[in-house]
Amino acid sequence: MLTQHHTNVLAGTLDEGRTANLLLKRWFLITLLLATWVPIVFFTLLASSAAESGGLWGVKIVFIFLGTAHVPATLVFYTDKQFAEIRKSHPVRYIYVPIFLIVVTGLLFAFASLTVQAFVLLTYWSWQAFHYGRQNVGMYAFASIAETGRAPQKPEKLVIEAATVLAILGTLKVLGSAVAPPFLHPGFDFLYRFGMIAFLVMVVVSVAVYIKYFQQTSLFKTLFFFTAVLFFAPVFISTDNNIGFLSYAIAHGFQYIVFMSVVSATGADVRTSLYKNLTVFLIFLLLVGFVFWRVNDLREMTFIKGTWAFARTADFLFGAVLGATMSHFVIDASAWRLSLAKQRSYMTRRFFFVFGQGRHDLQD
Numbered sequence: 001m002l003t004q005h006h007t008n009v010l011a012g013t014l015d016e017g018r019t020a021n022l023l024l025k026r027w028f029l030i031t032l033l034l035a036t037w038v039p040i041v042f043f044t045l046l047a048s049s050a051a052e053s054g055g056l057w058g059v060k061i062v063f064i065f066l067g068t069a070h071v072p073a074t075l076v077f078y079t080d081k082q083f084a085e086i087r088k089s090h091p092v093r094y095i096y097v098p099i100f101l102i103v104v105t106g107l108l109f110a111f112a113s114l115t116v117q118a119f120v121l122l123t124y125w126s127w128q129a130f131h132y133g134r135q136n137v138g139m140y141a142f143a144s145i146a147e148t149g150r151a152p153q154k155p156e157k158l159v160i161e162a163a164t165v166l167a168i169l170g171t172l173k174v175l176g177s178a179v180a181p182p183f184l185h186p187g188f189d190f191l192y193r194f195g196m197i198a199f200l201v202m203v204v205v206s207v208a209v210y211i212k213y214f215q216q217t218s219l220f221k222t223l224f225f226f227t228a229v230l231f232f233a234p235v236f237i238s239t240d241n242n243i244g245f246l247s248y249a250i251a252h253g254f255q256y257i258v259f260m261s262v263v264s265a266t267g268a269d270v271r272t273s274l275y276k277n278l279t280v281f282l283i284f285l286l287l288v289g290f291v292f293w294r295v296n297d298l299r300e301m302t303f304i305k306g307t308w309a310f311a312r313t314a315d316f317l318f319g320a321v322l323g324a325t326m327s328h329f330v331i332d333a334s335a336w337r338l339s340l341a342k343q344r345s346y347m348t349r350r351f352f353f354v355f356g357q358g359r360h361d362l363q364d
Contacts, residue, residue: 067253069289098327109319133164167232169195
């Protein structure tokens with residue numbers, strides 16, 4: 001039978017847990033916002049003027065490296081025992097499709113014509129923009145649940161998804177014009193102009209949606225909503241690669257590193273240091289991320305280009321990394337889907353401070 005003393009101790013412990021969760025939640029949301037806006041502001045305002053030396057150039061290189069290195073962080077799901085059940089129940093998505101994409105894309109860049117490779121890149125960049133948008137929807141869902149305890153309303157998600165579709169139209173011009181056959185350029189120009197006008201309309205609609213659900217919002221939820229809505233705005237501000245692509249591409253990578261850092265840190269047994277898990281994750285990110293970042297340099301080396309076998313191998317590796325990145329799109333489309341029971345259970349436990357749960361021993 002509980003005495004008054006025991007009741008008071010239990011109540012105090014619960015209050016301490018709630019306070020700790022609230023603090024973690026606030027830091028998580030603030031870090032996500034900074035991870036999004038810092039690279040967008042940097043690449044929009046400063047990166048274009050960065051000479052190939054000095055502080056700004058160094059920051060730019062570090063940002064690009066981290067933005068690229070986020071892709072192999074997906075491998076955490078393959079080393080996580082708690083995720084194994086999800087992985088084994090969908091072998092096509094988690095095993096066979098990634099292998100297929102890596103091998104086929106590698107072979108296409110090793111042996112296919114430049115025209116075929118151009119269409120592979122156009123498909124990849126369009127899919128990439130879609131992937132960025134899906135993460136924005138997910139990010140807003142986490143913020144909404146953290147702040148209000150419930151998922152976003154359908155119209156809120158629709159305006160974020162509309163921004164994603166329009167960003168694909170802009171991406172075709174900003175990135176695609178460099179590789180696409182000339183006969184596609186007029187079409188890209190038209191789609192870009194249409195996308196710009198439609199994006200402005202979508203922003204007006206998003207304000208109306210925000211007003212409709214104003215009573216259900218909070219400061220953080222407001223910031224995340226308009227962050228997701230305006231995420232792709234740089235693509236219609238300028239066709240300069242720094243502004244029209246790298247700004248939000250690096251922001252996406254930073255967001256993902258924040259998410260996967262939490263997955264890694266909270267995956268520890270309560271008897272294990274969270275910082276140890278996080279340190280291992282960051283070291284892994286640096287080492288494997290370096291391969292993803294520098295793989296294209298192999299194709300430019302003189303002794304590689306001068307030997308057919310070496311050149312084909314370097315082209316295959318470049319295509320394989322592209323395929324691995326597309327595999328990252330496929331894996332994340334399932335791993336973070338909160339509408340699926342197993343994934344929701346997994347993410348609820350890893351992001352216990354977002355979902356209002358106590359700290360679980362994940363070895364249960």
